[in-house]
Amino acid sequence: MIEPQPTTEAAPAVTRRSVTDAESRAASRRWWDADADDYQAEHGAFLGDTEFVWCPEGLREADARLLGDVSGKRILELGCGAASAARWLAGQGAEVVAMDLSEGMLRHARTASDRTGVPVPLLQADALALPFGDLTFDVVCTAFGAVPFVADSQTVMREVARVLRPGGSWVFSITHPMRWIFLDDPGEAGLMAVQSYFDRRPYVEQDTDGVPGYVEQHRTLGDRVRELVAAGFVLRDLVEPEWPEGHTQVWGQWSPLRGRLFPGTAIFVADLR
Structure with missing residues (x-):
């Protein structure tokens, strides 16, 4: 989500271009395999071992209750990372499966489960082809997992709908789409609009051979709503967490300066028809 910068021939490039799902x-x-240790070192304390934190603004499921009463429900956490949310859900009486594409992140999930004594089943798998039968779960959720990182997010929506039971809920948080207008900067430079909201080309960091090393996808708010509706969901709520008073932590592009002016996170709360 950073404006492409001039690069030398020998330096990795930052660009906006189409990429395939592969x-x-x-x-x-x-x-995520390479970054798992650094990510946990930087953000692990904020996320906690047995907390469900939806976003850098610090909104917790314990307060927001976007999933409702989870006791006795079968829940899938997509893009679970170190699976702190899954362990919180297990502590609330849910039957949880935590899934991630990255073995590096799942390694931290296993370590945290051992450390806390709250084990949850962990699975390495792809959100575009969920390894579960139809009508398996009551709830599917993710905090910044899977959805922003796949080219074909419509397929993710269809896969989630397939494994949900009728009336089941799909709740996911992503970077607020309007953030793509701005530089990925927590300071004053991040207050100036420099990019088109309607440019849906993904942000790509690639090496000197043009091989992507990091890819993040942009869709507009309308795009996300249409994806949900096409997959059979009804949008129940769209939560835009406000920056809380007294919260001073900077997380990447998230900061008190920007958070007081415009939203950094969008949380979609949808139910399967």
């Missing part, structure tokens, strides 16, 4: 999948697996 390129996105390979890039995400490599990136």
Whole structure:
């Protein structure tokens, strides 16, 4: 989501270009496997071992209750990372499966389960081909997992609908689409609009051979709503968490300066018809 910068021939490039699902999948697996240790070192304390934190604004499921009463429900967490949300859900009486594409992130999930004594089943799999039968879950959820990193997010919506039971809920958080207008900067430089909201080309970091190392996808709010409706969902709520008073932590592009002016996160709450 950063404006492409001039690069030398020997330096990796930042660009906006189309990528295939295969390129996105390979890039995400490599990136999160390599970055897992640094990510947990930087953000693990904020996310907690047994907390469900929806976003850098610090909105917790314990307060928001976007999933409702989860006791006794069968829940899939997509893009679980270190699976802190899954362990929180297990503590609330849910039957949870946590899934991620990255073995590096799942390694941290296993370590945290051992550390907390709250084990949850962990599965390495692709959100574009969920390895579950139809009508398996009551709820599917993810905090910034899977959805922003696949080229064909419509297929993710259809796969989630397939494994949900009628009336089941699909709740996911992503970077707020309007953030793509701005530079990925938590300071004053990140307050100036520099890119078109309607440019849906993904943000790509690639090496000198043009191989993507990191890929993140942009869709407009309308695009996301249409994806949900096409997959058979009814949008129940769209939550745009406000920056809380006294929250001073900077997380990447998220900061008190920007958070007071415009939303950084969008949380879609949808039910299967």
